[in-house]
Structure formats: C-alpha cells, structure tokens
Amino acid sequence: MKFFIDTANLEQIKEAQDLGVLDGVTTNPSLMAKEGISGDENVINHYKAICAIVDGDVSAEVIATNYEDMIKEGEALAKLDDKIVVKVPMIKDGIKAIKYFSKKGIKTNCTLVFSAGQALLAAKAGATYVSPFIGRLDDISTDGLGLIEEIRLIYDNYSFPTQILAASVRNSAHILGCAKIGADVMTGPLSAITALLKHPLTDSGLATFLADHAKAASK
Numbered sequence: 001m002k003f004f005i006d007t008a009n010l011e012q013i014k015e016a017q018d019l020g021v022l023d024g025v026t027t028n029p030s031l032m033a034k035e036g037i038s039g040d041e042n043v044i045n046h047y048k049a050i051c052a053i054v055d056g057d058v059s060a061e062v063i064a065t066n067y068e069d070m071i072k073e074g075e076a077l078a079k080l081d082d083k084i085v086v087k088v089p090m091i092k093d094g095i096k097a098i099k100y101f102s103k104k105g106i107k108t109n110c111t112l113v114f115s116a117g118q119a120l121l122a123a124k125a126g127a128t129y130v131s132p133f134i135g136r137l138d139d140i141s142t143d144g145l146g147l148i149e150e151i152r153l154i155y156d157n158y159s160f161p162t163q164i165l166a167a168s169v170r171n172s173a174h175i176l177g178c179a180k181i182g183a184d185v186m187t188g189p190l191s192a193i194t195a196l197l198k199h200p201l202t203d204s205g206l207a208t209f210l211a212d213h214a215k216a217a218s219k
Helices: 010-019 029-034 040-053 067-078 092-104 116-125 134-139 144-158 172-181 190-195 200-218
Strands: 002-006 024-026 057-061 084-089 108-113 129-132 163-166 185-188
Touching: 002 010, 002 190, 010 040, 010 190, 024 185, 040 057, 057 108, 067 084, 067 092, 084 092, 092 108, 092 116, 108 116, 116 129, 116 144, 129 144, 134 144, 134 172, 144 163, 144 172, 172 185, 172 190
Parallel strands: 002 024, 002 185, 024 057, 057 084, 084 108, 108 129, 129 163, 163 185
Antiparallel strands: none
16 A cells, blocks of 8 residues: 655655655645645745655645636646646546546546545546545544445446545554555555554563663673
C-alpha cells in the first residue's frame, strides 16, 4: 500500500519523506489556506516546492466546478511537473473532465467520493485514483472502511485499473483497516503515519535492553 501525506506543510512533507516510506502527497484548497498560501502564483510555486521534495505523485486540486474551467485549470496544473495529479471533484462536470484528462494522458484523482456508485463512475471515466473520504463518513456514523470494501470488490470484479486512495484517514487504525481490505493508497496526516511506530512493549523492551547494556558496561 502506498503512503501519501495529506498536507501542504513543507516541513511535515520533508519529515515524512526522510522517514523513507512516503509515496506521494495530496493537497486541497483548505490545506493550502491552512498554511497561509493564497493567490494563484503563490499556490503554483507551493506545488512546485512540494514536487521538489517528493518522488511520487502530488495531487493538485482544481477550483472550478464547470467543465471548461476544470480543463483549463487542470491542463495548467499538469504542466507544472510530471508528478502532478489533477484532483477533480465528484460532480457531473468533474466526471466529464476526468474522461477528457484520461484521453490526454493526464493523471487524475476523483475527490469527495462517498459512495460505491460514485467510485464506479470515476473508474468508468478513467480516473487514476479515486478518493473515498472514510473519516468524514465515520463522523456521521457511517462505516467508512465498509465503503473501501465495497469499492475494492467492484474494482476487482471488473479489473478496473483505478487505484483506491483512502482519504480523510484520521489515525493508525484507519491505516491498518485500509491495508487489510486492500486499499491501494492511504492519505492522512503525519501523526497517523508516525503512530504506526508506537507500541508500549517496544518502548519497555528498548528501555530494558539499554539498562542491561549499561549494567554490563559498568562492570
């Protein structure tokens, strides 16, 4: 399973990259705003900065909600770097845009997916990635991981090449759940990734080893 980090924070991206397990980055207008990035030129330069750090795909979201403007924005984003994946919302014009980009060989990420039917349409249109938001579904007492299972079954039934990118991942339990189901990618915060490192028995075991070493060295 690929690990993407869901942020526009360059320091967090560098930390995840240095850890050696990062496969890509996902961003959106909200994450850009959180980092104080505004204005077309600043946003473009920030995408370039992200691409300079990571080796894998970087999802860059269009702001437009109509077909013509999505195409214009998406083509401009795709020209920034070969790593750019054009992130398109799950709406009617978004599906049309994904089909257009697919024919042009431009990678896409269909975002704001909350049902298996939406994921099926995205795959039919040729999306590179589909992003079901499992955390937001959990927030409304709906089974987010259950949606990943449904999409996995449908995609396997018909050998769709579209990759399931589990989004809105909140914690390490989400990551492990997605891994068990067979999501192709997960994207979440750095805290969820680093939480996989932690176990109390690892900590206590290491403390014991170091204490024993110190005792032996002092003899």
